[in-house]
Amino acid sequence: MxxxxxxxxxxxxxxxxxxxxxxxxxxxxxxxxxxxxxxxxxxxxxxxxxxxxxxxxxxxxxxxxxxxxxxxxxxxxxxxNRKKMTNAIVSVVKDEWLSKESIQDKIQKIRFTDRFISVAEKQITSESLRKGIVSVSEQFVQKIEVEKLVPLVEKELRKALHSFDMKRVIEGLIEQVIRKEYDQKALDYILDRVEEWGRKEETSLRLGRIALEALDNIKLDGILQFALKSFQSFLNEEKLGGILQSLLLSILGSMKEEDNPNRHAILTRVCEELEKAKTNDAMISEVNALKDQFVMDMNMTQALTDMLNHGKEKALRFIHDPAYTDTYVLPFLANMLQKLKQDEERLNKMEHWVHQQITNLIEENHEKIGSLVQENLDKxxxxxxxxxxxxxxxxxxxxxxxxxxxxxxxxxxxxxxxxxxx
Structure with a gap:
């Protein structure tokens, strides 16, 4: 040309x-x-x-x-008249052809958000976008320095654990115990274990031996002591143990019945003590102290390093899995784009913000247009x-x-x- x-x-x-x-x-x-x-x-x-x-x-x-x-x-x-001519050229370009008002008028007629959404909708399924997402994500993960991250994570984790009040944990545990009837299950478990122990033959002999030793240690006056000795002469470890074993198994069996008053009394007492534990400041303070001591003594560095390195490797493998973009990232972006497209109020705010930024840019740099023309002419x-x-x-x-x-x-x-x- x-x-x-x-x-x-x-x-x-x-x-x-x-x-x-x-x-x-x-x-x-x-x-x-x-x-x-x-x-x-x-x-x-x-x-x-x-x-x-x-x-x-x-x-x-x-x-x-x-x-x-x-x-x-x-x-x-x-x-x-070079100076007059160049000044006239600069003035025409800056004040007439490319005046602030003319540029701003042109800018106001452009809907940047509509153009952005249009371009985004066309590119959302493109292979180049998929590759870009994978590349950016991979670079982001690769740049994570685990050695520098571990002290920060450890510091924040210890801080969070120290500030955590065990009172809420205790209250939550108690609520779960009562709601899910763990107290009854615990009682039934204890009764079953005691019953299992009580049915053993050695248990019968041990109960008899303990009972006889207890009788020998009883000191009574006069005829009562004579009657006790007479009673002991008719019993031995096996007989007395059998009686006590039968009595124990009978009591345990009745305790398993839901309407048993003794069972009900025990469970009621347990619930009362659990409720008191919620407001037992001394116990809660002791638990918090144990928790703080455990956190202080715990060595987290190696465990956190291994965990973060493993997470980093797993993240890199997942990034290269097609499911990362097709199942997670692209649907997420498409959903965000669709919501944005339907949100007229937000679009208008974004449009206003973009126009405001461009207007500010023009206001701040318009004089540079004349300076640029003048500079090129002076060359x-x-x-x-x-x-x-x-x-x-x-x-x-x-x-x-x-x-x-x-x-x-x-x-x-x-x-x-x-x-x-x-």
Missing amino acids: NKMKSEKKYESKHLASISLGIMGAGFVATMPLQGAWWGQLLQGGFEAGLVGGLADWFAVTALFRHPLGLPIPHTALLPK LDNETLINMVENKIGKDIQWIRVNGAVCGFMIGLALTAIEWIF
Whole structure:
């Protein structure tokens, strides 16, 4: 395209020179023909055309440089008025073509959120987005330095454990025990274990031995002591143990019945003690102290390091699993995009924010447009700047020369004809 423009400029300049040459040649050629009326007429036309062409050539040349290199006053107007010209260009660009108001008016007509959503909807299923998500996620995980992260995690974990009040744990456990009847299950478990123990033969003998030893240690007065000794003479470990074993198993069996008053009394007592434990500040303080001591003595560093390294490796494997993008990330993004699309209020707020940021950016940097134009113009020397102007308007300027020659020729014919008439 630059080549075509250069050729057109050359053609128009060449045409202007040809027109001037024709006028000069015509003037010289008609000089011997002054005796004929038509020769005088043509000479008058060519003479005026030559004067008009030369005058316009002088005017056009004087606009850019000194004609024939002579420092004639009021020539080379553009180089002499370079500062005024560049200031005018900067002013036009900054204050008219790219004024703050015009830029802001154009910006206000653009719905950036609509364009963003449109582009996002087109790209949400693209392979490039999938690869981008995997790449960004992988880089993010790879940059996690476990060695630096462990002390932070350990510090926060210890802080959280120290600040955690065990009273809530105790209250929660008690509520669960009562609601899910763990107290009854615990009692039944104890009764079953005691019953299992009570049915053993060795248990019967042990109970008999313990009972006889207890009877031997009883000291009574007079006839009561005699009666006790008489009673002991009829019993041995096996008989007395069997009686006590049967009594124990009978009591245990009745305790398993839900309507047994003894069972009910025990469970009621257990529930009362559990409820008291909720407000037992001494016990809660002791539990908290044990918890704090456990946290203080616990070595978390290696366990956290192993856990975080394992989690990092697992995350990297999962990132490369197609399910990561297709099942989790892309549906999540699509759902967010759909919700955003339907939330007109949020879209308007986002649009307002974007426009406000652009407006602030324009307000803060608009002067830089003029500075940038001025800076680029200042980089050009006079010859380069003049060539640029000539390249832009050279064709029209050369046509001024052509028109000057042609119009001068026509006016010359007219003036010569008028001289004859008058």
